[in-house]
Amino acid sequence: MRGNTLGNAPATLQYLATRRIHREGVFAIPHMLGSEKILDCGCGPGSITSGLAKLANQFCVGIDNDPISIRFARETSLLARRHPLFIISDMHSLPFPSDAFTSVFCHTTLMQSHDPRIVLREILRVLEVGGIFAAREPIISKNYYDPNLRLPAAFFHCFGSACRLNGGDPDLGARLDELARNVGFEVISYQYVHQDILHPNNTEENRLFFCMAGNSEFLSSRAKFSDKAHDIRIAASRSGNRLGLATHAYAELIACKER
Template sequence: MEHRYTHGHGPAVLEGHARRGALDSAAYLLPRLHPGMDLLDVGCGPASITADLAEFVVPGRVVALDASPLAIEAARAALAARGLLGGVELAVGDALALPFEDGAFDVVHAHQVLQHVDDPVAALKEMRRVVRPGGTVAVRDAVYSAMSWFPQPEGMDLWLSAYMATARANGGEPDAGSRLLSWARRAGLAHVTASASSWCFAAERDRSWWSATWAERCFSSFGPRACELGLATAADLQAMAEGWRQWGASDDGWFAVVHGEILADV
């Protein structure tokens, strides 16, 4: 089955990805970074995490790679705004066929990428291939079935089941975070440290944004694909979006996103 990116690259998705940084999304990797390392960020999106990582390894080589030209253009704009465009190379490419020589990097990083890939073991083998001896493969991914929230308005459970079914129909695995250790072992990565961390959306500003972006994605991101696959109806999308809006409007609103992480020594 050929993989298809479930979220798409619409404004709501790219804006959401641009909010991420190394501290909230790659803290497990930071102690291993030092100046002069060569680093590849696979599936960089708008490169907000890449930009932070680049500051840890300057003057090392940093490459931001994504399969989507739209994401690369967003990355170009974001890096230019931070004055980092000259220090980060941009490349369009596939995680299953990285366009680099063996042993080209000290660190290969991927955040919320393997959940969208139809052969994550092959992707990890590619990441391992382009890391030189003594280097690190660092991967972090979500576990959708472990997501938890309160309160629980009608429509939210429907959202989660429809999203997960759509992601799997697209060739992905929305519980990728819990499978990273297994996939890494199957990819031949023998020295792997596994961990977990989370995002929490409870402060009013965070809750407002998180609810609004998912309500929008019901109509502009995964939602239309769910309908195309027969996994949801237009009425279902309305119910999901309304559930998200009700959750976001609650002063008691709390939402946790669990992530699995691995650091693999090459």
């Protein structure tokens, strides 16, 4: 496991920390509300995990293989009324006994894996019989960008290529249900969704995006993308307050461990 293609620069973690369970994971809430024990597999900076903790009756655990992301998650969750436990761990070999969790959640996690089947088998193992697995994975090739949004379009095009070089699959959502069935999950629902994002860079979230895109360590550190990273930095500095619509494509899966 080489880690998140985006890296762990401060701007990257701050941008990823804008994700919320009521937005990126809203499809999973009815299925996970009241779960005894929830695992967030590949939790990153932990903002979705903190939302999952509010759904759990007993406890919630977030795991990620990046120590910097886990430290960020621990520090930012301390003020939460019900803060999760965060653990450094490789999702290809989960440090939990079998049948340890009532529900497991993944958001753009399997796309980072060199072999998502290994991760899915581990999730199946630690999930109790009848337990719920919810996942949301991208289909980046189906994203749409307003012609005004040259910066996000360039960024995600490069990200997709870099993800593949890193051993991942930026279009994993397109085969998410097939992968889940093949390892033994019973698929309850599977759907393609589109998340529309209006990109004015005068909002805090978009400011963080442009900062991340303009200083992309995963682009700058790879010779193949170093020139493109320079172009993105220039575009970020000139982006102004132009508005445009970006539509991001995802697949959302609800499955369970068969009885």
